[in-house]
Amino acid sequence: METTTFRCPTCGSTALAPNPDGSLTCARCGAVSEPVGRTCPDCGAANPPKAERCRSCGRPLDLVGFILQARLRSPTERLEQIQQQAAALKEEAEAASQERLQRWWEQEAARRRALAQAQAERARQERVMLTAAAIFAVVVLVGLIIYTLVTSTGPGTPTPTPLP
Numbered sequence: 001m002e003t004t005t006f007r008c009p010t011c012g013s014t015a016l017a018p019n020p021d022g023s024l025t026c027a028r029c030g031a032v033s034e035p036v037g038r039t040c041p042d043c044g045a046a047n048p049p050k051a052e053r054c055r056s057c058g059r060p061l062d063l064v065g066f067i068l069q070a071r072l073r074s075p076t077e078r079l080e081q082i083q084q085q086a087a088a089l090k091e092e093a094e095a096a097s098q099e100r101l102q103r104w105w106e107q108e109a110a111r112r113r114a115l116a117q118a119q120a121e122r123a124r125q126e127r128v129m130l131t132a133a134a135i136f137a138v139v140v141l142v143g144l145i146i147y148t149l150v151t152s153t154g155p156g157t158p159t160p161t162p163l164p
Helices: 063-072 075-152
Strands: 016-018 024-026
Touching: none
Parallel strands: none
Antiparallel strands: 016 024
16 A cells, blocks of 8 residues: 555645554654545445445445345345335435525525615615606796796886885
């Protein structure tokens, strides 16, 4: 086994010494770690590199042992195992689907909140614009009235004289 390709998970050193049980000891910090070996295809447990059977479920990890174990079981046992695996896969797929659906609903709710905020802001801006236009119209109207009053009583207009 080439130990220079592994790194210590504690300090990152590549100075690892193999132990008789297959674990590695870091020469720098002394941490003992087990290199990633075989992963069980049934339960997903990590096993030592030279393991013949899974530590968790007991499944043979080599191809010959797997085929031999599959042939030694009765069709009923194999069918039960396949049904259990199918049920587990179905549950896993359902959980993943529910998780995706939940994420989608959260995104949709966030999108709707943002849309409602944008509509409220647009309505507020329209009210401000309408108020500004009304104020401008009143100012123009008052200006026109004042202009009319000033020009109608100007120097060219005869003023009434008081009676004695």
